[in-house]
Amino acid sequence: MRPGEIALDCASRAFDIRGDRGRTLKELLLGRRHAGGPPPVQALNDVTLRIEPGETVGIVGRNGAGKSSTLRALAGIVPLDSGRAECGGRVVTLLELGAGFGRDFDGRENILLNGALHGMTRAEIEDRMDAIVAFSELGEFIEVPVKTYSSGMFVRLGFAIAAHIPADVMLIDEVLAVGDEAFQRKCEQRIAERVQDGVTLVLVSHDAALVERTCERVVVLDGGAVAFDGPAADGMAHYHEMMGTVTA
Amino acid sequence: MVRRELRRKYQGSALGIAWYVVNPLVLMGAYYLMFGVVFKVAEHEDYPLFLMVGLVVWVFFSQSLLSAAPALLDQGSLIRKARFPRETIPAAVVTVQAVTFLAVLAVVAVVTFALRGVGASVVLAPVLLAALFAFVLGLSLLASVTHAYFRDVAPILAAVLLPWFFLSPIFFTPDDITNNDGARAALEWLNPVAPFITSIRDVIWGGVWPSAPTVLYVVAAAALALAGGAALFRRMEAELAVVV
Numbered sequence: 001m002r003p004g005e006i007a008l009d010c011a012s013r014a015f016d017i018r019g020d021r022g023r024t025l026k027e028l029l030l031g032r033r034h035a036g037g038p039p040p041v042q043a044l045n046d047v048t049l050r051i052e053p054g055e056t057v058g059i060v061g062r063n064g065a066g067k068s069s070t071l072r073a074l075a076g077i078v079p080l081d082s083g084r085a086e087c088g089g090r091v092v093t094l095l096e097l098g099a100g101f102g103r104d105f106d107g108r109e110n111i112l113l114n115g116a117l118h119g120m121t122r123a124e125i126e127d128r129m130d131a132i133v134a135f136s137e138l139g140e141f142i143e144v145p146v147k148t149y150s151s152g153m154f155v156r157l158g159f160a161i162a163a164h165i166p167a168d169v170m171l172i173d174e175v176l177a178v179g180d181e182a183f184q185r186k187c188e189q190r191i192a193e194r195v196q197d198g199v200t201l202v203l204v205s206h207d208a209a210l211v212e213r214t215c216e217r218v219v220v221l222d223g224g225a226v227a228f229d230g231p232a233a234d235g236m237a238h239y240h241e242m243m244g245t246v247t248a
Numbered sequence: 249m250v251r252r253e254l255r256r257k258y259q260g261s262a263l264g265i266a267w268y269v270v271n272p273l274v275l276m277g278a279y280y281l282m283f284g285v286v287f288k289v290a291e292h293e294d295y296p297l298f299l300m301v302g303l304v305v306w307v308f309f310s311q312s313l314l315s316a317a318p319a320l321l322d323q324g325s326l327i328r329k330a331r332f333p334r335e336t337i338p339a340a341v342v343t344v345q346a347v348t349f350l351a352v353l354a355v356v357a358v359v360t361f362a363l364r365g366v367g368a369s370v371v372l373a374p375v376l377l378a379a380l381f382a383f384v385l386g387l388s389l390l391a392s393v394t395h396a397y398f399r400d401v402a403p404i405l406a407a408v409l410l411p412w413f414f415l416s417p418i419f420f421t422p423d424d425i426t427n428n429d430g431a432r433a434a435l436e437w438l439n440p441v442a443p444f445i446t447s448i449r450d451v452i453w454g455g456v457w458p459s460a461p462t463v464l465y466v467v468a469a470a471a472l473a474l475a476g477g478a479a480l481f482r483r484m485e486a487e488l489a490v491v492v
Contacts, residue, residue: 077329078490091331
């Protein structure tokens with residue numbers, strides 16, 4: 001597998017959606033199962049997708065169409081029921097900014113912590129420390145515990161870290177709407193820079209304009225299956241049609 | 249790497265590190281009053297020290313299990329959002345407990361050595377402590393991953409640990425409370441924590457060599473617990489992002 005290459009082969013995954021998912025020990029011992037309730041949801045249904053290194057792919061679709069599940073399967077966070085999901089090289093996932101921050105630690109400590117979670121060595125993080133701090137525009141707030149941050153500062157730091165992690169593949173789930181307009185523009189620019197450097201980008205978003213700006217290829221998911229896969233403009237047209245939001 | 253950073257994180261949150269030392273000391277005072285003065289279950293020289301050595305081992309064991317069990321659920325947001333070796337979470341919990349355990353044990357050992365002298369058997373201490381760590385780590389992996397799937401594990405643990413404490417040779421030796429060979433053997437060998445307590449007390453408080461079967465038992469129990477815990481953890485960790 002080449003770095004930056006992504007392959008999903010006949011990937012299927014169902015989720016049990018009973019509210020009370022805690023199988024208790026008693027039920028296990030008695031061999032009893034919950035009866036009734038809604039059946040499992042097929043989040044991914046035989047999805048096959050090949051992405052070449054350096055491609056920029058937007059994934060769109062209705063709520064619950066399997067977009068996030070696709071990313072989580074690619075990231076290896078959730079295993080598949082059947083099929084295969086593989087990413088070549090280093091993968092960075094931006095599923096939720098600031099996940100794993102220690103609230104009592106200051107910005108710098110959280111950069112170290114978060115970098116370590118993404119598999120960076122201490123030296124690698126130290127090298128990028130200044131760039132991350134500068135990018136986050138936190139200024140002197142970098143020295144105080146993150147629990148004192150505003151929510152905007154929190155996600156700005158989260159994005160700054162993720163944007164500076166060396167990667168061959170970036171999986172981004174709806175997290176670009178970060179901070180004020182100026183910062184959002186900066187984030188997009190940073191993503192564009194990374195793409196220029198040859199990073200493969202997979203972006204899940206409901207922001208049609210953003211997808212069209214950043215992605216050359218669009219995959220439309222519907223009911224856990226691929227409904228369209230092709231150039232961005234055609235893909236977005238298909239998406240709007242499907243959603244009944246055609247304008248013009 | 250991740251491991252070290254997670255440890256840092258948890259250590260940082262344990263700001264009141266003094267509490268880790270104060271709590272066992274208070275416990276020891278209470279038990280000394282109860283079993284040393286009021287009930288007189290056992291006669292041992294320097295009884296507070298005798299008690300303390302057993303007690304710190306027990307506190308490490310029980311606190312590790314109790315804090316490891318809910319650890320994966322507490323870090324659920326991290327598990328759902330990022331890919332990293334999941335065992336670092338329980339391992340970090342146990343390591344924090346181990347650090348405080350070693351700190352308290354060091355204090356106890358220094359006082360004990362000053363008052364009672366040092367035996368040559370103390371060279372065994374690192375082996376026994378390493379085995380204890382592996383034993384506790386293995387069981388903590390087990391507790392944390394099973395608790396993620398079956399939320400009854402932590403309350404069951406809490407319920408089991410209390411009688412277990414009284415059945416463990418912490419404030420007595422099996423010889424003190426029974427003359428029945430069968431009962432004594434049961435107290436010594438059926439309780440997997442007992443050989444750890446006995447052997448560590450032998451080298452620190454007693455200044456004598458622990459019996460060879462005890463040491464073998466300790467090493468075997470450690471290897472078994474770690475191998476079993478790690479194997480089960482690996483089998484069950486895949487679905488963690490879904491269940492937590």
